[in-house]
Amino acid sequence: MNIAVLLSMVPDLVEELEIAPSGVALDTQWLRYLLSESDDHALEQALLLKERYGGKVTALALDRGEAEEALYTALARGADEAVKLTGIPEEGWGKRAAAAVVGAVLKESAPDLILTGVQAIDDMDGHMAGALAGILGLPFVGVTRSVDAPGAGKVLVQKEYPGGMAAEIEVDLPAVIGVLSAPQPPRYVPVARIREARKTRTISEREAPSVAAPEGLVIRRLFKPEPAERAEMLDGTPEEMARQIVTILENRGLVR
Amino acid sequence: MSPSGILLLWIVSLVALGLFAFRVRYLLGLLRLGRGENRLGGVGRRLAAVAWEVLGQRRLLREPAGVLHFGIFWGFVVYASAFIFSLFKGLLPFLPYPMPEEIGPVALALEVFGVVVLAGIGGAAFRRYLLRPPRLEQSRDAGVILLLIGSLMVTSLLSSGFHVVATGHASFLWNPVGTGLASLMVGGGLAPSAASSLQLTMWWLHMVLVLGFLAYLPYSKHLHLLASSFSVFLTDLSPRGRLRTADADGGGPDPLNARNFTWRELLNPFACAECGRCDRVCPAQTSGAALSPQKMVHHIKEHLLEAGPYLLRGTPRNGHYPELVGGVVSADELWACTTCYACMERCPVMNEHIPLIVRMRRYLVTRGEVDARLQDALTATSRYGNSFGQSPKTRARWTQGLEVPVKDVRREQAQYLWFVGDYASFDPAAREATRAAARVLHRAGVSFGILYDGEQTSGNDIRRVGEEGLFEMLAEKNIATMQKCRFDEIITTDPHAYNTLKNEYPEFGGTWPVVHYTELFDRLIDAERLRPARRLGLRATYHDPCYLGRYNGIYEAPRRVLRALGADLVEMPRNRLNAYCCGAGGGRIWMEEAAGVKERPAERRVREAAVLNGVGTLVVTCPKEITMFRDAVKTTGHEEGLMIKDLAELVEEATTPEVSGHA
Numbered sequence: 001m002n003i004a005v006l007l008s009m010v011p012d013l014v015e016e017l018e019i020a021p022s023g024v025a026l027d028t029q030w031l032r033y034l035l036s037e038s039d040d041h042a043l044e045q046a047l048l049l050k051e052r053y054g055g056k057v058t059a060l061a062l063d064r065g066e067a068e069e070a071l072y073t074a075l076a077r078g079a080d081e082a083v084k085l086t087g088i089p090e091e092g093w094g095k096r097a098a099a100a101v102v103g104a105v106l107k108e109s110a111p112d113l114i115l116t117g118v119q120a121i122d123d124m125d126g127h128m129a130g131a132l133a134g135i136l137g138l139p140f141v142g143v144t145r146s147v148d149a150p151g152a153g154k155v156l157v158q159k160e161y162p163g164g165m166a167a168e169i170e171v172d173l174p175a176v177i178g179v180l181s182a183p184q185p186p187r188y189v190p191v192a193r194i195r196e197a198r199k200t201r202t203i204s205e206r207e208a209p210s211v212a213a214p215e216g217l218v219i220r221r222l223f224k225p226e227p228a229e230r231a232e233m234l235d236g237t238p239e240e241m242a243r244q245i246v247t248i249l250e251n252r253g254l255v256r
Numbered sequence: 257m258s259p260s261g262i263l264l265l266w267i268v269s270l271v272a273l274g275l276f277a278f279r280v281r282y283l284l285g286l287l288r289l290g291r292g293e294n295r296l297g298g299v300g301r302r303l304a305a306v307a308w309e310v311l312g313q314r315r316l317l318r319e320p321a322g323v324l325h326f327g328i329f330w331g332f333v334v335y336a337s338a339f340i341f342s343l344f345k346g347l348l349p350f351l352p353y354p355m356p357e358e359i360g361p362v363a364l365a366l367e368v369f370g371v372v373v374l375a376g377i378g379g380a381a382f383r384r385y386l387l388r389p390p391r392l393e394q395s396r397d398a399g400v401i402l403l404l405i406g407s408l409m410v411t412s413l414l415s416s417g418f419h420v421v422a423t424g425h426a427s428f429l430w431n432p433v434g435t436g437l438a439s440l441m442v443g444g445g446l447a448p449s450a451a452s453s454l455q456l457t458m459w460w461l462h463m464v465l466v467l468g469f470l471a472y473l474p475y476s477k478h479l480h481l482l483a484s485s486f487s488v489f490l491t492d493l494s495p496r497g498r499l500r501t502a503d504a505d506g507g508g509p510d511p512l513n514a515r516n517f518t519w520r521e522l523l524n525p526f527a528c529a530e531c532g533r534c535d536r537v538c539p540a541q542t543s544g545a546a547l548s549p550q551k552m553v554h555h556i557k558e559h560l561l562e563a564g565p566y567l568l569r570g571t572p573r574n575g576h577y578p579e580l581v582g583g584v585v586s587a588d589e590l591w592a593c594t595t596c597y598a599c600m601e602r603c604p605v606m607n608e609h610i611p612l613i614v615r616m617r618r619y620l621v622t623r624g625e626v627d628a629r630l631q632d633a634l635t636a637t638s639r640y641g642n643s644f645g646q647s648p649k650t651r652a653r654w655t656q657g658l659e660v661p662v663k664d665v666r667r668e669q670a671q672y673l674w675f676v677g678d679y680a681s682f683d684p685a686a687r688e689a690t691r692a693a694a695r696v697l698h699r700a701g702v703s704f705g706i707l708y709d710g711e712q713t714s715g716n717d718i719r720r721v722g723e724e725g726l727f728e729m730l731a732e733k734n735i736a737t738m739q740k741c742r743f744d745e746i747i748t749t750d751p752h753a754y755n756t757l758k759n760e761y762p763e764f765g766g767t768w769p770v771v772h773y774t775e776l777f778d779r780l781i782d783a784e785r786l787r788p789a790r791r792l793g794l795r796a797t798y799h800d801p802c803y804l805g806r807y808n809g810i811y812e813a814p815r816r817v818l819r820a821l822g823a824d825l826v827e828m829p830r831n832r833l834n835a836y837c838c839g840a841g842g843g844r845i846w847m848e849e850a851a852g853v854k855e856r857p858a859e860r861r862v863r864e865a866a867v868l869n870g871v872g873t874l875v876v877t878c879p880k881e882i883t884m885f886r887d888a889v890k891t892t893g894h895e896e897g898l899m900i901k902d903l904a905e906l907v908e909e910a911t912t913p914e915v916s917g918h919a
C-alpha cells in the first residue's frame with residue numbers, strides 16, 4: 001500500500017507571537033515552526049501500517065519554517081520518501097489554496113491512502129483534510145484514533161463520538177483520513193538517526209504547481225483578544241493570599 | 257612417594273589443568289566477542305590499584321565484616337603458595353627444597369591460618385545458613401566453596417598431627433595445632449606407622465581437593481577469585497565522570513548482544529563476587545525500584561553464557577539470538593538508575609555498572625523506547641536546548657531585576673564564563689539560589705559573564721539516559737559558542753554541568769579549566785575577598801551531590817565554606833563517598849516515578865538529616881537538589897523542622913552586614 005502523509009508546519013507557541021505591520025498576518029520574522037501535533041500522529045499511524053502490512057510511506061510538506069527538519073525526522077523514523085513543495089509565497093496560503101496545491105501533486109502520485117492531521121493550531125476547524133478529500137473527490141473520515149488495513153482495497157478506521165460512543169468505519173481506498181491520534185504516541189527518534197538521515201538521505205524538492213483556487217476568505221484584522229475586564233491578581237505569602245480571598249468572599253457576601 | 261604415585265599425580269594434575277584451561281579459553285573467547293577497548297596504558301597505576309584493592313583489600317576493610325574476608329583472602333594466598341610448592345615437589349621430587357610444612361615458620365603460618373580460616377568459614381556458614389541475610393543469594397556454589405575450604409583446612413591440620421605422630425618431632429613453637437592433635441591421637445592409640453600412611457592419605461586428599469577445585473573454579477561463581485584481580489588491574493583510569501562514546505552502538509534489527517559491549521564490560525560479570533555491596537548502597541534498590549545492580553551484572557553473565565555459543569558460532573538460535581534487554585534485563589530496571597556511582601565506589605572488584613547501564617539505555621533510546629516524560633524532555637532539549645521546553649530567549653530571565661550587572665560573555669571579556677545550566681536558569685526555586693550566587697560573585701568583585709540564549713543544556717544527564725547523539729550535538733554547540741568568547745575559566749553551580757564540562761567536553765575540543773562555585777567561594781574566602789560579616793548561628797548538615805563528591809572528589813571545599821560562615825556542621829551517617837543520592841541524577845528527574853518505589857531516595861535522605869540532633873538546615877550545592885529536597889521535606893512532614901538552603905544563599909546572608917538577612 002502506498003501511503004502519503006501530509007505534514008504541516010505550525011507556529012511554535014513557545015515563542016511569543018507578534019502581529020505583522022500589515023495587521024492581517026503574524027510577524028514571521030521571529031517565528032519558529034513546528035510539526036503540527038496531529039500530523040505527527042498521522043505519520044506514526046502510517047509507519048504502524050507499513051510495519052504491519054508493508055508498503056511505502058511518502059512524507060510531504062509545504063516548504064515553511066523547519067519543514068526540512070520535519071522531513072528528515074520522518075525519514076529517520078522510517079518514511080521511505082520525503083517531498084518538499086517549494087515556491088510557497090512568503091505570506092503562505094490559506095488552507096483551501098494549500099489543499100488545492102497538495103491535491104494537484106497527490107493526484108499525480110495517486111497514493112492508496114492519504115493521512116494527515118485532522119486539525120492544527122492554525123486550522124482548528126479542520127479545513128485542510130476535508131478540502132483535500134473534496135478536491136480529490138475521495139471519501140473522507142476525520143478524528144480517527146486508529147486506522148487498520150486488514151483486507152485489500154479498504155481500511156478500517158475507528159473514531160470516537162461524544163457521549164461514550166465509538167464507531168468502526170470501513171472506508172474504500174483511495175481515501176483521505178484526518179487523524180486525531182495514532183494508537184500509540186509518536187515514537188522518539190534519536191538525534192544520531194536524524195543526523196544520519198541528513199547525511200545519507202535526500203529530500204526531493206518539487207516546485208508547487210500553480211493552481212487557481214479562490215480562497216473566498218479574507219482576513220480583515222488579526223489581533224490579541226482584549227480582556228473584557230482585568231482579573232485581579234493576589235500576591236503575598238500563601239497566608240496573606242488566603243486572608244485576601246476570605247475578605248473578598250466576605251465582601252461579596254459569599255461566606256459569613 | 258612411589259613412582260606410580262608420582263605418575264598418578266601427573267595424571268590428576270594434567271586432567272585438572274586441562275579442564276581449567278579448556279574453560280578459561282572458552283570464557284576468553286566470550287570476552288573477545290566484545291569490542292576493543294584499550295586498558296593497558298598506565299601500568300604503574302594499575303599495579304597500585306591491585307596492591308590497594310586486592311592485596312590491601314581496601315574497599316572491603318571499609319566495613320567491619322571486611323576483616324573476615326581479609327583473613328580468608330590472605331589465608332588463601334598462604335595456602336595457595338604452599339600448595340603450589342607442595343604440588344611441584346610431588347610432581348618433581350628431585351626439586352631441591354623440602355615440603356613447605358617441613359619449614360618451621362611456614363608450618364606455623366599454615367596452622368595459624370588454618371584455624372583462622374576455619375573460624376572464618378564457621379562464621380560465614382553461620383551467617384549464611386542460620387542468619388540468612390536478605391541480600392545474600394543462597395547458591396550451590398557458595399555451599400560448595402565453604403565445604404571445600406573447610407575440608408582443606410581440616411585435612412591439612414590433621415596431616416600436621418599425623419606428621420608429628422609419625423616422626424615424633426613435637427614442637428609447640430612451629431606446630432602448636434599439630435602437636436596438640438598428635439597428643440590426642442597418641443592418646444587414642446595411634447601408632448607411628450599408621451600415622452605415616454594416614455598423613456600420606458591426607459596429602460593426597462589435599463591435592464585432589466585443590467586440583468578438583470581448580471578445575472571447578474572457572475565453571476562456578478568462584479570465578480571471581482580468578483577474574484577479580486584482572487578486573488582491578490584493568491580498571492578505568494580515565495576520569496570517573498567520563499563515559500565512553502557510543503561508537504557504533506547498533507540499532508537496527510539486531511538485538512543488543514555481546515558485540516555491543518566492550519570486552520572489559522563483559523568482564524564485569526565474571527569478576528563479580530556476588531557480595532551484594534552494590535545493592536546495599538544503591539538508591540534504586542533500597543527504595544524498592546526494580547533495579548538490583550548485583551542481579552543486573554549477574555544476568556548479563558547468564559545472558560552471555562546462554563547467547564555466547566550462538567554468537568561464537570555466528571548462527572542464531574531459531575532465527576535470532578537470545579535477547580538481553582527485555583530478556584533477563586528489564587527496561588524498568590535500567591531506567592531506575594540514578595548513575596549515582598555508589599555501586600562503583602563500593603564494589604570490591606571494581607566492576608563498572610554505570611557503563612553497562614548506559615550502554616543498554618542507549619539501545620533502548622535507539623529503539624525509541626523511552627517513557628513519555630523522558631521523551632518530552634529529550635524532544636524539548638533537542639529543539640530548544642533546554643529540557644524545560646522554554647524558549648531559549650528566556651534562559652537568562654533570572655537576571656531580570658537582579659541588582660547586579662551580568663555581562664554577556666559573548667560580547668565582553670570576563671575572567672569567568674558562568675555556565676548556568678538548565679535547573680539554575682529555569683527552575684523557580686533554583687533560580688533564587690542562582691541570583692544569590694550572582695550577587696555574591698559581584699560582591700567579591702569577580703568578573704563573570706553568561707552566554708544568555710547562547711547556552712544549551714550541558715548534556716551530562718542527556719548522555720546518561722543514553723541519548724548520545726543529542727549529547728554530542730549539545731556539546732558541539734556549546735563548545736562552538738564558548739570558543740568565540742574570551743574568558744579564563746568556566747564556573748558553574750551545577751555539579752552535573754561541572755562534571756561533563758570538566759571531564760567530557762575535552763574529548764570534543766572544549767578544554768577549559770572548570771570550577772564549581774563552592775571551590776571558588778572557598779578560594780575567595782581564603783583570599784579575604786569574601787568576608788563573612790557575621791557568624792551564622794545555625795546547626796546544619798551538608799549533602800554531597802553525587803556529581804560533585806563521588807564523581808569529582810570535591811568534599812571539603814563546601815564544608816570549609818560552611819565552617820567559615822560560622823555554621824555548626826553535623827555530618828549525616830552517610831557522608832562524603834558514602835553519601836546517599838537524592839534520586840535526581842542520570843535523567844531520573846525527567847522520568848515517571850520508578851515502579852515499585854516505596855520511599856523516594858530524597859525522602860530517605862531528608863529523614864536521615866532530620867533526625868540529627870538540633871540540625872535545622874540541610875545545605876545543598878546543586879540546583880536540582882533544591883527542588884528534590886524541598887518536595888521531600890513536604891512529603892515527609894519535616895517542612896517545619898528542616899530548611900533546605902543553597903550554599904550561595906548562606907554565603908550571601910553571612911557576608912551581608914545588616915541584620916535583615918536578605919539582600
Ligand code: SF4
Pocket residue numbers: 534537538539540541547549592593594595596597598599600609610
Ligand atoms: S549508579 Fe547508583 S542507582 Fe545506579 S546502579 Fe549504581 S548504585 Fe544503583
Ligand code: SF4
Pocket residue numbers: 527528529530531532533534535549550553602603604605606607
Ligand atoms: S558487582 Fe561488585 S559489589 Fe556488586 S555484587 Fe558483584 S562484586 Fe559485589
